Amino acid sequence: MLNFWKKRDRCSRCGKTLGSSRKITGRTPITLEQTGERLCADCALREVGGLLPEESGPEVNSFLDETIKSICVKADLDETLITARCKVVLGSDVEIQRTARGYDITFYALLLHNPEQTKKVVDYVVGWIAQNPLSINPLSEKISGDTALTQSNAVVFLFIPASRPLPSDEDLDFMTTQILPDFPRDKVGWLVYSQPHDSGPENHKFIGDTLSRWQSRQSNPESIKLLPKKAHTQAGRELICLVGRKFPPS
Amino acid sequence: MTPNEICLRLNGHELSQFVTVVGTPPDLRFFEDNLRTARGKHTVNFSVGGRYIRNRVSFRGPHVDIWNDFEPFAISEFIDAERKRVAAEQEKARFLDAIEGVFYLNAKTILNLELLPTFDKSILSKDPQGTKFFVSHRWQSPDHPDPKGEHLALLKQHASGHPTAHYWVDYSCLPQPRLVSDSKMFDRTLPKLTSIQSGASTLVIMDDQYLDRLWCHVEHYIGVLFSQANFGEKRRTIEYLGHGPADARELAESVQMLREPEWGRLRVTKESDIPFIQENWRFLTNILKFQLVDRFVEVFRTLPGKDLYCASGHFPQSVFGLSYPDSLGRISSVFRKFDWRTEAIYEENSLVRTAALLAHSDEFKKYEKRELRFSKYLFHEQRQVAYLAMLLALVRHANRFRFRVKYLRTLYAKIVIMSMFC
Numbered sequence: 001m002l003n004f005w006k007k008r009d010r011c012s013r014c015g016k017t018l019g020s021s022r023k024i025t026g027r028t029p030i031t032l033e034q035t036g037e038r039l040c041a042d043c044a045l046r047e048v049g050g051l052l053p054e055e056s057g058p059e060v061n062s063f064l065d066e067t068i069k070s071i072c073v074k075a076d077l078d079e080t081l082i083t084a085r086c087k088v089v090l091g092s093d094v095e096i097q098r099t100a101r102g103y104d105i106t107f108y109a110l111l112l113h114n115p116e117q118t119k120k121v122v123d124y125v126v127g128w129i130a131q132n133p134l135s136i137n138p139l140s141e142k143i144s145g146d147t148a149l150t151q152s153n154a155v156v157f158l159f160i161p162a163s164r165p166l167p168s169d170e171d172l173d174f175m176t177t178q179i180l181p182d183f184p185r186d187k188v189g190w191l192v193y194s195q196p197h198d199s200g201p202e203n204h205k206f207i208g209d210t211l212s213r214w215q216s217r218q219s220n221p222e223s224i225k226l227l228p229k230k231a232h233t234q235a236g237r238e239l240i241c242l243v244g245r246k247f248p249p250s
Numbered sequence: 251m252t253p254n255e256i257c258l259r260l261n262g263h264e265l266s267q268f269v270t271v272v273g274t275p276p277d278l279r280f281f282e283d284n285l286r287t288a289r290g291k292h293t294v295n296f297s298v299g300g301r302y303i304r305n306r307v308s309f310r311g312p313h314v315d316i317w318n319d320f321e322p323f324a325i326s327e328f329i330d331a332e333r334k335r336v337a338a339e340q341e342k343a344r345f346l347d348a349i350e351g352v353f354y355l356n357a358k359t360i361l362n363l364e365l366l367p368t369f370d371k372s373i374l375s376k377d378p379q380g381t382k383f384f385v386s387h388r389w390q391s392p393d394h395p396d397p398k399g400e401h402l403a404l405l406k407q408h409a410s411g412h413p414t415a416h417y418w419v420d421y422s423c424l425p426q427p428r429l430v431s432d433s434k435m436f437d438r439t440l441p442k443l444t445s446i447q448s449g450a451s452t453l454v455i456m457d458d459q460y461l462d463r464l465w466c467h468v469e470h471y472i473g474v475l476f477s478q479a480n481f482g483e484k485r486r487t488i489e490y491l492g493h494g495p496a497d498a499r500e501l502a503e504s505v506q507m508l509r510e511p512e513w514g515r516l517r518v519t520k521e522s523d524i525p526f527i528q529e530n531w532r533f534l535t536n537i538l539k540f541q542l543v544d545r546f547v548e549v550f551r552t553l554p555g556k557d558l559y560c561a562s563g564h565f566p567q568s569v570f571g572l573s574y575p576d577s578l579g580r581i582s583s584v585f586r587k588f589d590w591r592t593e594a595i596y597e598e599n600s601l602v603r604t605a606a607l608l609a610h611s612d613e614f615k616k617y618e619k620r621e622l623r624f625s626k627y628l629f630h631e632q633r634q635v636a637y638l639a640m641l642l643a644l645v646r647h648a649n650r651f652r653f654r655v656k657y658l659r660t661l662y663a664k665i666v667i668m669s670m671f672c
Contacts, residue, residue: 073279078552078606078660080599101607136611138587196589209591219493 011040018091041089044110055109060086063112067122068105074126077103081134086112094121098132100162100197137162139196144172145189149218149246153187154180157214157226157242159207160194167192167233175231179243211242223247251278253558256285256312260636265559280554284644284658285312292643296669298635299323299626305639309647316636323630325571332570336536343533344526349445353423354378354416357409366396369425381415382450383408386469388460395421401455404491408453417453418446444472444530451487452476456494464518467511468527472534474505478593479537502592507575508535536569538596542578543569545601546628546671549664552602559637571627573672580670587613601667609663617666618655625671641665 009018018040054060064084072079081102086109095106105125111118139162149155156179160166167175176188193210197203215221226242233239253276258265288309295304298320308315353374367373385405389395396402405417420443452473460466476486495501511531518524550556578595581604585595588607594600608614622642629635641661648657655662 069277070279073283073554076609076658076660078602078609078664080603081606081610134610136588136607138611138613139590141590193590216490217494221493 009038011043012037013039013043016040016042041091055086055088059112060109063118064107067107067111067118070122071105071125071129074122075129077129077134093117094125096125096128098134101136102134103129137194140166140194142166142172142190142192144169145191147189149224149244151246151248153189154183155189155191155244156180157211157244158190158192158239159210160192160239161199162194162196164194166194167239171233174234175239175241178231179229179241218246220246251282251286251312253278256281256555256558257314258559258636258640259313259315260632261317262315265633265636276555276557278555281312284648285309285314287311288314288644288647290647290650292646294639294642294646296622296624296638296642298624298629300623303635303639305636305643307639307643309643314640316639318632318635318639320632320635322632323626325627325630329570336570339529339533339536342529343444344442345448345530345533346442346445349442349449350377352377352418352446354382354418355422357413357415357417360402360405360409360417363402363406365399366394366402366419366422369422374423375416378416381412383412383415383417383453384447384450384469384473385417385419385453385455386466386473387419387455388457388463388466389421395419401491404455405453408489408491418450443469444534447472448476448486451489453489453491454494455491457492461495462515462517464513464516464524464527467516468531471505471511471531474502475534475538478502478506478596480541480596480598506538506592506595507578508538539572539574540569541596542574542581543572543671545596545599546577546668548599549601549605549667550628553641553664554661555637559633559640571625576672577670580672581667584608584613584667584670587611602664605663605667606660608666609659614655614659614663617663620666622665622669623672624669628668628671638665 010016011018018038064086068079068082068084071077072082082105083099083102084105084107086107088109090106090108093108093111097104107121111121145153145155147153156176158167172190172192173185176183176185176190180188191214195203195206197206211226215224218224224244224246226244229241229243231239231241256278288311291306291308293304293306295302297303301320303318303320305316305318353369353371353376355373356375356378359373385401387395387401390400391397405419409415409417447469452469454460454470454473461470473486473488477488479486513524513528581601582592582595585600585604586592588604588611589595589600608617624638629638642665645655645658645662645665649655
């Protein structure tokens with residue numbers, strides 16, 4: 001339900017609605033300590049003028065290191081699960097979001113000179129993490145054929161997001177009849193992976209690495225073609241597979 | 251909280267050494283939150299070196315009393331003996347960490363060749379900088395490794411994509427005694443092939459008989475081993491020109507488990523090469539052993555307060571007590587739940603990350619009620635055992651009245667990972 005009746009938080013100077021349009025949480029507008037004014041990033045930038053800190057450098061690294069350590073101790077996390085940075089222009093003191101295997105945090109760079117506000121930000125982030133805990137899914141791999149590819153057999157690759165279950169053996173049989181109806185079942189090998197990441201460039205890299213590793217083990221990899229095909233599980237779930245076939249040289 | 255505020259007593263005696271801290275002060279934020287308010291007594295039991303240790307831990311805020319009957323393990327003598335053994339192994343293996351006076355063919359030269367040339371200093375580069383490739387291939391005839399130019403064609407294809415690279419090809423970069431008079435150089439360099447290979451990535455030109463030849467088999471094995479080991483920024487890779495082995499997955503696992511090649515099955519021209527190759531192989535397997543220990547030590551170093559209580563512990567010596575296949579087998583079973591790249595187990599902080607992910611996964615349940623067993627090579631001092639008991643008692647304290655570890659999960663997961671060092 002839209003809270004159209006609720007008064008929106010606006011910048012004291014330009015009247016712009018506060019908060020970023022990006023998919024974030026933790027929108028804490030910038031507040032000027034002396035006047036209590038609540039400002040948007042643009043007005044805050046004009047206010048501080050040339051005194052803005054940098055987004056990188058030893059001071060920023062030290063700030064990030066200290067702040068992340070504090071958050072990790074309080075939130076019972078290891079530092080390896082957090083990626084963090086500072087930004088000079090940001091619509092709030094902090095933006096935090098959960099990634100597939102950790103948290104991604106952006107701090108407003110002016111916090112470097114405001115330890116009191118930093119403490120509040122740390123408490124806010126710790127509270128947010130407690131409300132949005134990580135739930136890591138172990139990876140799984142299902143192999144029913146990892147032999148060298150020839151012209152008389154085929155291999156099917158299937159990449160499943162880590163948050164979804166792998167299909168059963170019966171599902172694979174069911175899908176084989178849709179993808180390669182003329183092939184005997186024992187001539188079709190399946191390589192099914194649950195991906196470490198649900199989406200994004202890391203995911204593409206994982207798929208690319210997996211396929212190139214497999215291809216490097218095949219003789220004459222240039223004669224292999226990988227074609228995408230759609231298939232359905234017995235429960236009607238649609239999945240996209242990559243079918244590997246070896247063709248005679250043209 | 252300062253180091254002086256924390257008072258850790260073991261069997262009634264204060265462990266006072268730790269208050270002298272030089273350099274960066276230790277990070278005690280964990281104790282601010284968890285130790286200051288701790289009260290009560292806990293019994294924490296675990297095994298160290300196969301011996302059951304019963305620890306009684308009493309918290310009165312930052313004052314912690316620990317009682318146990320752990321007998322320290324005299325590790326110094328053991329380490330001295332092991333160091334001598336490894337040094338002797340290195341000498342027998344004739345392995346050099348840095349080797350000089352090695353000649354390479356550069357990519358430009360390769361692209362202009364019609365047949366692999368014999369050793370000729372005028373067309374070779376001595377000790378060049380930059381990307382280097384060690385070429386492993388089977389000789390097609392006794393006099394020339396590639397009389398039809400098939401290997402050269404594959405090398406040219408590779409070199410065209412790596413115009414600044416340098417290639418080490420045995421026939422062209424090493425004087426062959428039957429063909430030239432400089433046999434001394436041949437004899438000097440031949441035993442150091444793996445030293446040359448360790449400074450380069452490996453290119454394998456495989457054919458049907460490649461894996462049956464002793465030298466080829468070992469070069470391939472070492473190439474896979476180097477590609478898995480962590481050389482930091484100077485990463486070593488293995489590439490196959492033409493086609494690769496069909497069973498690469500099994501091969502990678504076999505190398506990682508350091509399974510010995512089937513020496514008797516392999517063919518070699520000079521039988522006298524066999525003992526040397528075996529010594530060389532055995533010495534090189536130490537690389538992975540040391541790297542696995544490094545990963546466990548990284549986990550240890552992330553434990554809160556480690557600087558205070560275990561400052562005297564220099565853990566690399568633990569490698570000498572490592573049972574590599576057992577430890578790798580145990581840690582792999584957890585590691586693969588979160589990363590399939592088998593070689594990634596040797597990357598920096600791989601086990602720290604595994605512990606962090608384990609702590610937030612359902613897999614964690616499997617380890618909550620297990621009896622923990624630790625290696626005496628990792629925990630050989632009384633203070634280390636007392637420190638471990640304190641951390642486990644804090645986990646128990648934070649989770650009192652509960653059967654499951656809900657709080658301090660990351661700390662507990664790290665301790666579980668360390669128990670896999672065996």
